[in-house]
Amino acid sequence: MNTDDKRLDEISKYLSYVLRHEPQTIGLQLDAEGWASIDSLITSAAKYGRSLDRTTIQTVVANNDKKRFSISDDGKRIRAIQGHSTPAVQRKYSEKEPPEVLYHGTATRFLKSIHELGLKAGARHHVHLSQDIPTALAVGQRYGKPAVLEIQAMRMHRQGFKFFLAENGVWLTQGVPAEFLNTLDKLSS
Template identity: 70%
Template sequence: MDTKRLNETSKFLSYVLRHEPQAIGLQLDGEGWADIGSLIAGAACDGRSLDIALIQAVVDSSDKKRFSLSEDGLRIGAVQGHSNASVRIQYIEKEPPALLYHGTATRFLDSIREKGLIAGSRHHVHLSQDMPTAIAVGQRYGKPVVLEVEALRMHQQGFSFFQADNGVWLTDHVPANFLSM
């Protein structure tokens, strides 16, 4: 399948499944699942041609495993990264490793030093288990910098951590005193 079409479809699915399902008249349930038939119909009304084979190809080819299909193959959901208020995925709390990483751009460092890492419009702060992934994330926003998060120490002090199905670690907030560069 055409790589450009897969990338465009992945970006579209990220947009509607994470942030703006109403843009195509799509309803997500509380766990973020959408009916694939409704997704295809809503995309068609928006002038986009989707089918089950294309959706499956996007799910299968995503290196970051952004999406998952229900066991019956009738629903699709974004694994994490939601900003939609109607979605509240119930992740299981886990003990994190000693260190996690957050990739960002240097232009955000002053704010981060002051406020720590905040979720912003998303439901959680996203953390990586390895430096290369964090660098890749940071590059999307400008000149990258990787922050080291003392995740286990945070957890021992009462902060909750979760891990999405694609391996991304999630927490509500990382105070500045748990960060180093």
């Protein structure tokens, strides 16, 4: 990764932190749908020693491989697509019928608890699910030795569980009871 890519990656992580979890650390206000004024973001970040500009923010949004952020149609606001843990944000997603199965990446050290208690959103507002195994595997690798869980999404949906699809292709649900998941045994890593 070259120096410019490292800088953009660091800025992406910073944006995730303030737009998903801790906007108050820089005095940034998010609305219920997670939007913040780009001008306010730049000004607030500067007060806390972080230099951002509109062009860099637009580059991070456009080039983020996970499509974590969006800029409003008028170009004045930014938000994280999903993954919020701050109570100020209560995004409304359209309910969707899920595919037969979805996947969740985690670390093997969490499997015992997950098989006992199911998947919980924890500090976030939703459990994040992937439509394919490679994406779930990549997510799991961030937390240690990866494990991929197969979620019986359609079976859950038929029993009244709600699923939502974020703009970046991440499936969201409130939680997954243990009886709807299985650990995949053979993974290429």
